[in-house]
Amino acid sequence: MTIHVHSYATHSATSELVPFVFERRDPRPSDVAIDILYCGICHSDIHSARNEWGWTQYPFVPGHEIIGRVCAVGNEVSKYKVGDLVGVGCLVDSCGHCDSCNDGLEQYCNNGFTGTYGGEDKIGGTPHRLTFGGYSEKITVDEHFVLRIPDNLDPAAAAPLLCAGITTYSPLKHWNVDAGQKVGIIGLGGLGHMGVKFAHAMGAYVVMITTSPEKGADAQKLGANEVLLSKDAQMMAAAHNSFDFLLNTIPVGHDVDPYMALLKRDGTMVIVGAVESLTQVSGIPLIFRRRSLAGSLIGGLPETQEMLDFCGEHNITCDIEMIAMKDVNHAYDRTVKSDVKYRFVIDMASLKS
Ligand code: NAP
Ligand code: ZN
Secondary structure: OEEEEEEEEOOOOOOOEEEEEEEEOOOOOOOOEEEEEEEEEEEEEEEHHOOOOOOOOOOOOOOOOOEEEEEEOOOOOOOOOOOOOEEOOEEEEOOOHHHHHHHHHHHHHHOOOEEOOOOOOOOOOOOOOOOOOOOOOOOEHHHOOOOOOOOOHHHHHHHHHHHHHHHHHHHHOOOOOOOOEEEEEEEEHHHHHHHHHHHHHHEEEEEEEEHHHHHHHEEEEEEOEEEEEEEOHHHHHHHOOOOEEEEOOOOOOOOHHHHHOOOOEEEEEEEEEEEEEEEOOOOOHHHHHHOEEEEEOOHHHHHHHHHHHHHHHHHHOOOEEEEEHHHHHHHHHHHHOOOOEEEEEEEEHHHHH
């Protein structure tokens, strides 16, 4: 038995997203079936739809910032019941027994996690062998990969927490960002605006590092104490050797050295944006001030729940622009131009109508 669902998919790197019908598996004993209410548009959806990383298989249904209501559960499901408000992020499966999975770091599964979209479906139950994401009416997911959404959060504005939220929260926690530290968030987009909110909530002195002077006032409303314009050589030089930590969300390869120079001795810059080659990475700024350059991938399931609960306690959600499903291609073009405040979210009711 399978469930037919409507969605939007793309069929090649150069074609637009168009309506597409496919089948989801009926819930197995440990599965939760979810009616999708909202899905955020992550820049990774666009990189993948357009095959910019070279690994996309078609048809391709994007979407890994999913909020919905449980509509059915398998008979072994213990954490969720019909009607619960839940979320699904970037992962829907992993091996469950390697050291990363045992540590609750399923995103680093030694045997390869299954992405919510474009992954190899190891569970099956449908004619296709790919996973299809959240630009769709329904999704069926093992309960281990389902998250609980705090009641006080607006469901639409909570959707991007499932990727943009955890991708910024996780490195801030892992590198122990704390009160009294000077933290720079590079790039004010979907990830960056959440990085500013989280670093501010953790008590850090937050600097928004941006290529867009017009975003300065917004950055301060989001919680930044200062704005640093990365194209202004004088401002950049004046900020050398002053940061404890930098979170870099730039979505393309770029020269790393100008940002490394901003770090103090022993400071760390974490790359989350550029899933591609970085240019100009000199050993000099690393060696002479013992600085570190690191990377980080989304977050595991326990930490994603921790982040959602943190958002519930601190009343943190995302700043969104809601769109109808049919406007998704236009939203992609605007995101690529950095013209979104600060995350598009698709109202999935517009797909049903
Ligand atoms: P986004 O909304 O497009 O934001 C990216 C921001 O980076 C832009 O708003 C812009 O901010 C800045 N920017 C864009 N092009 C730039 C350039 N050429 N040089 C310098 N700055 C530039 O994207 P997003 O959804 O936040 O995603 C950011 C990246 O993270 C994407 O590549 C995405 O695939 C990746 N990602 C990684 C993970 C992970 O687990 N590591 C998870 C999710 C997404 P300003 O206007 O302020 O400069
Ligand atoms: Zn994402």
